[in-house]
Amino acid sequence: MPMKTVGWLSFKTIWLTVLLIASSLTLAVLGLITAEWRAQHAELELRADFQRQATEVASSINPLHVEALSFRGSDAGLPAFDRITEQFKAYSQESSIRRIYGLTLRGSTPVYGPCFFQDEDISAAPGSPYPFPSMQLVELLRSGSRTIETFEDDHITALAPIFDPKSDHVLMAVALDMPIENWQAQLLQVRLVPVAIALILLTLQFFGAGAIYLRSSLAPKRLRHLETVFAAIFGLLLTGIITYFVLEAEDRDRRLAFIQIAESKADAVENRLRTVQQQMNNIALFIENTPSLSANAFNAFTTPLINNTSVEACYWVAGLTADAREDIEERAREEGFDDFRVFRLDEEDRIVPVEDESGILYPVYFVEPYGASIFSPGFDLGSISEEKIALETAARTGLVTATIPELNKIIDASQNGLSVYMPVYDSNVSGMKALRGFVGASLRSDILLEEALASTVLDARLVYMQLFQLAANEATPIPLASGGEKSDNGQSIPYYFSLLKSADLALMHSMFTLSHTYALIIEPTTHFFAAHPTRNTYATAIVAFFITVVLTIFIGILRNQQSALESRIWESTIELRESGETFRRLFSESTDPILLLRQGRISDCNNSTLRLLKYNSKQQLIGKRPEDISPPKQPDGRPSPYAFKEMVGLCVRNGHHAFEWS
Structure with a gap:
């Protein structure tokens, strides 16, 4: 049946165009809806992270x-x-x-x-x-x-x-x-993903539709599997999209689990630092209320702090003018410290006595446990610039102050340490406070991190922690210690802070304590990823890929069958066309008169018929019945219409029939 047309467009073309436009609009709307949905969820996560930052800062301020x-x-x-x-x-x-x-x-x-x-x-x-x-x-x-x-x-x-x-x-x-x-830029980045996916699908759809439409005029045989190729591309693209969103959902759940673990470990670190500061504050209060401090009293006061395994040693530091050096050395000898003398290190790190009579000296007086400290009794901490600055800051502000020991200037100095100083005052008769000395502590930040990792019920192997000191005048953060399974990234210090701006799992916990701002960078380890695998992502990718392969093969088989059928139809059409041309030639050039009938009327005739019946043109015959050009009766006496119908019936029944007609 011939295809009905409207102008030059067929109804099939119009239907496919409408379908293409409808599917394109659907993709565009779905892309916009998905973009807005993702932005809303991303904003909730941003708000939670931002609020967590503010809460961390507020909770760590004294x-x-x-x-x-x-x-x-x-x-x-x-x-x-x-x-x-x-x-x-x-x-x-x-x-x-x-x-x-x-x-x-x-x-x-x-x-x-x-x-x-x-x-x-x-x-x-x-x-x-x-x-x-x-x-x-x-x-x-x-x-x-x-x-x-x-x-x-x-x-x-x-x-x-x-x-x-x-x-x-x-x-x-x-x-x-x-x-x-900055806030809007992060939300825009989230919105761009589904919009970009929708644009890619739209581009692929229009390109595929255009290629299929133009295939017949290009290379129909070579491009017979165009649908198969586009189905495979479309399927692989959908596989990637679905896998991406499943992975994103699993990453979100994994991030929530990581934040819960990281915050528990960070709280453990911060609580230990607060405990150290509180214990030092208690020691300072005890000493303030003890008029004469003895070695036994200092030992008793510092026992709770020394029992803290992250504290390497606790010591009492005297603050005195240089002209009082001999007095403190004499007092130490009276208390049984016969070898006590105030000393410092020269440029070659040799022990030399302090003999100048100017400035302020900060000698270590008591050490608990004895011999465990990086500072020996009598060592003038004021001879080390970092320690002197910390002591002077503590004396000036009345606040606890910490510093990083200068390792190449301290005897038996351990790495990953902090020197913490708490000033102690005496009230005189006028009510004014006079500096009496300092409670000092050598804090092993690496041990503190390891203790914090092991303190909770969660597996210590799940996270890796790096402790940094942030300084307003430093170009880069100062690394202090690390704890947990060492990361294999091999990156420099700024890497840990760039993590916070990337999609990787990492958390920075800020701590305002011990006179500085500290940043605890927490990363997941391979044990964490092993405990939180993305099984759904792998399963989704495998299933979607398998479905894509099956559908591609199925479409390929259908296209092969369709192509073979089209080839046979094309060959049959050519054969029919050739046989029609042969019939037309035989029909036209035959010397025998031939009439073609359709529904009992003449539809065509050859030239021999015109000559026999003495007609000038075919138009004079076409449309007439055979009985119209015959006598009323045949020689046997039968009426021509009746006789003709009988002859036609015999021809149809037998396939052929020869008879005489006048």
């Missing part, structure tokens, strides 16, 4: 330092204010946080506390009003809620409270600002 602030202009220059500000600065420079600051309420007005802004054109003095006040913010500062807000379409702010340890009163809220363009 509440006693915040209690010392008045949140007025007079705070500038206070040791507690300066320390928090320096810690904010160090943290901001190694993170994506543009601004970090403290907020509190003065009446019903939010005001600034310690702060650090990377924006050079922005500054905020302590006690100055917050420029974006709102009733919601006031309520948050009163209730101590954790939240994330958008202010002035400029930045995203995460808030986390610092509570008074003795009450539920909010001392200060820590606010972290992230530029909104």
